[in-house]
Amino acid sequence: MVRNALSQTILEVRNISKRFGGVRALRDVSFTISKGEVVGLLGDNGAGKSTLVRCISGIHPPDEGQVLIANKEVNLDTPMAARNAGVETVFQDLAMVPEFNVVENLYLNREIRSANPLLRWMGWLDTRAMARRCQKSLNRLNSRIPSLYEKIENLSGGQRQAVAIARAVSWGAELVIMDEPTAALGVEQSAQVNDLIKLISSQGVAVLLISHNMQHVIETCDRAVVLYQGQCSADVAIEDVDKNRLVSMITGAADLPLPESA
Numbered sequence: 308m309v310r311n312a313l314s315q316t317i318l319e320v321r322n323i324s325k326r327f328g329g330v331r332a333l334r335d336v337s338f339t340i341s342k343g344e345v346v347g348l349l350g351d352n353g354a355g356k357s358t359l360v361r362c363i364s365g366i367h368p369p370d371e372g373q374v375l376i377a378n379k380e381v382n383l384d385t386p387m388a389a390r391n392a393g394v395e396t397v398f399q400d401l402a403m404v405p406e407f408n409v410v411e412n413l414y415l416n417r418e419i420r421s422a423n424p425l426l427r428w429m430g431w432l433d434t435r436a437m438a439r440r441c442q443k444s445l446n447r448l449n450s451r452i453p454s455l456y457e458k459i460e461n462l463s464g465g466q467r468q469a470v471a472i473a474r475a476v477s478w479g480a481e482l483v484i485m486d487e488p489t490a491a492l493g494v495e496q497s498a499q500v501n502d503l504i505k506l507i508s509s510q511g512v513a514v515l516l517i518s519h520n521m522q523h524v525i526e527t528c529d530r531a532v533v534l535y536q537g538q539c540s541a542d543v544a545i546e547d548v549d550k551n552r553l554v555s556m557i558t559g560a561a562d563l564p565l566p567e568s569a
């Protein structure tokens with residue numbers, strides 16, 4: 308039951324390894340994500356999920372292995388390189404400035420400068436263009452943000468997530484990585500975020516979702532990639548597993564090939 312996945316591969320992670328001193332955080336990890344596919348990245352604490360996300364989002368280049376975007380090898384050695392390759396990451400802290408409004412946060416560090424050369428030279432921003440594009444991005448998500456000029460600190464947790472997701476997709480992301488987007492949310496707001504994930508997936512955006520909530524994974528993902536002690540121990544279609552099976556894969560209790568010893 309791959310809901311929206313199209314056959315085109317957007318991300319391929321090929322034999323990625325990463326060490327921190329004596330710790331082998333990732334060992335030979337490989338998997339792919341197709342256009343519009345929602346893939347859960349699962350694993351116990353310390354399994355290597357954040358390290359893998361950092362490798363794909365340009366924060367920690369891997370020691371070995373390759374990342375391919377749309378079948379082309381890319382060198383994601385900075386967050387900007389990852390963004391330019393079409394990979395946007397929504398971290399748990401959302402990387403927003405609470406005192407800034409929705410438009411200012413959407414364009415944080417990527418402001419649109421005035422088209423007038425003199426005003427541009429003086430550092431003037433094209434606030435109308437930013438507001439217009441911001442509204443378009445929020446409309447794309449059927450978002451119910453009260454005002455573009457509301458400060459982020461006055462929005463609910465779910466609305467903040469919606470702004471962060473709008474920011475990610477507004478830059479033409481092919482792949483959005485989300486780190487526990489519903490961790491701090493209540494039931495209703497979590498459901499809204501899950502609906503947003505399904506919506507962007509239906510628009511062709513692939514999603515890699517770190518989550519410890521198996522119910523959300525079952526409801527939202529097409530596939531799950533499980534890390535166990537830094538190795539990819541399972542890559543399964545969600546329709547082939549249930550919550551208990553996923554938990555046993557995460558804890559290493561499932562009957563899977565054991566990772567090599569360090």
Ligand SMILES: Nc1ncnc2c1ncn2[C@@H]1O[C@H](COP(=O)(O)OP(=O)(O)OP(=O)(O)O)[C@@H](O)[C@H]1O
Nearest residue numbers: 327330331332350351352353354355356357358359
């Ligand atoms: N910057 C770092 N320096 C040293 N060791 C690190 C660093 N980052 C991660 N590690 C180690 O790499 C391993 C994988 O950590 P990682 O944070 O990727 O796991 P995780 O699956 O994201 O865990 P959690 O669910 O608890 O966030 C752990 O043993 C961790 O201690």
